[in-house]
Amino acid sequence: MTPSLVLACLWALAANVIAMTPSRDxxxxxxxxxxxxxxxxxxxxxxxxxxxxxxxxxxxxxSVLRWPVIYLMRWLRRGGRDMDVRGPAE
Structure with a gap:
């Protein structure tokens, strides 16, 4: 296996281990x-x-980082406007 694929597999392993740990944010x-x-x-x-x-x-x-991708798609669908839920920034 090439070094790039080894790094990608290690990244995926680390992401899954991190996902199993508790987090406040x-x-x-x-x-x-x-x-x-x-x-x-x-x-x-x-x-x-x-x-x-x-x-x-x-x-x-x-697939591992699905929520950042979902929020990015929502932001792009709105045309890149401000992410504030209270309305446009003033």
């Missing part, structure tokens, strides 16, 4: 850290194995 801080670490790993996998394997690794990462 519902794992948002951990999600930001996992995203910051996962993006370079995704680029490395794509560079070594091509876009199709990169898309598979991306899909795996999105």
């Amino acid at each position: 519902h794992h948002w801080r951990n999600a930001y850290i996992l995203i910051a670490i996962g993006i370079p790993i995704l680029g490395y996998v794509t560079m070594q194995h091509g876009p199709w394997v990169g898309l598979l690794v991306l899909a795996g990462g999105c």
Whole structure:
């Protein structure tokens, strides 16, 4: 197995272990850290194995970090406006 896929598997293992631990902020801080670490790993996998394997690794990462992806999709659907639920920022 190539180093990029080993790193991707270790990232997935760490993400699943983190998901099993209790957290006061519902794992948002951990999600930001996992995203910051996962993006370079995704680029490395794509560079070594091509876009199709990169898309598979991306899909795996999105399945682990599904709530940040859901909130991103909601934000994009609104056109990138402010995320404040009370209305537009003044």
